[in-house]
Amino acid sequence: MKQLFIIRHAKSSLNTLTDFDRSLHKRGQLEAAEMAQKLITKKIAIDAFVSSTAVRAMSTATYFLEAFQQKGKLLYNQIIEVPELYEAELDTFFQVTEQIDDTIQSAALFSHNPGITEFAYKCSNFKKEVVPMPTCGVVGIRADADSWKDFSEATKHFLFFYYPTKK
Template sequence: MKYLYIVRHAKSDWPADTKDFDRPLSARGMRDAPKMAAHLLSMGVRIDKFISSPAKRAIATCKYFAEAYHNNDIEAVDKLYMAAPEDFTDTILQIGDRHDHVALFSHNNGLTYFVNALTSENIGHVPTCGVAAFRVHTGSWSDFVNAEKEFLFFYYPKMLA
């Protein structure tokens, strides 16, 4: 059994003369990311691998989660920046099978499209620092496409207030 946590980066800022890729987290994002990570930990969620878009706001969000989990196993994957749904699938198919609990950090709109394609739940829009979780009924990430995906939960920061 594999577990997949899909995380949209936390709220970001857009300072003048800053490229999209280089946008940092806002003060709210810096509050929400550790809060969401702590919430998952309190639920007993395990994460043994962190995979992120290399964009500054996604990596920063990922680092907050990795710090909470005392795990520095972070991999930056270029195709998760402005990813289309198939980019998520391609990334998942490359995950090593020694990792059973994986978190992917990326951006909208592709992230929301991908999450909604995995479930019949009415998730709609994934807000910043939203987390959707799935149990993937397989022993190998390479079987992800054909494996049964079971929706577990969907949380976002305003639900935790």
């Protein structure tokens, strides 16, 4: 069994010239801290963090990584950076997921709308709960697969959909 946590980046600021370089808004910083703590409180284990290289996605992933580092049970103690997750289409999400190392049992994947919402829906089949995925929303999926290479075709089970409280 493999578990994937699909996470949209936290609320970003519009204070930069390029979309790629947008940083987290103060609300986004609070969202990321809240959601990382929520997963820890729910005793969710994450072995690795995989992220788009856009500033807001990496910043969100960093909040999660730092919170989980305090637990001290990470297989990978750094963020796996995947440039292809920026403005990714559905097929790219599946390709990236299938390349995750099989020593990893559970991974968190950080990216952007609209692709991340489409991916979450395709994996969970819970459209009305997930679409559109709010900033820092987290969808938990369990796949009946021993290898990430089999993720696309594996039977998937919706575990949960969490999102930040409005601030």
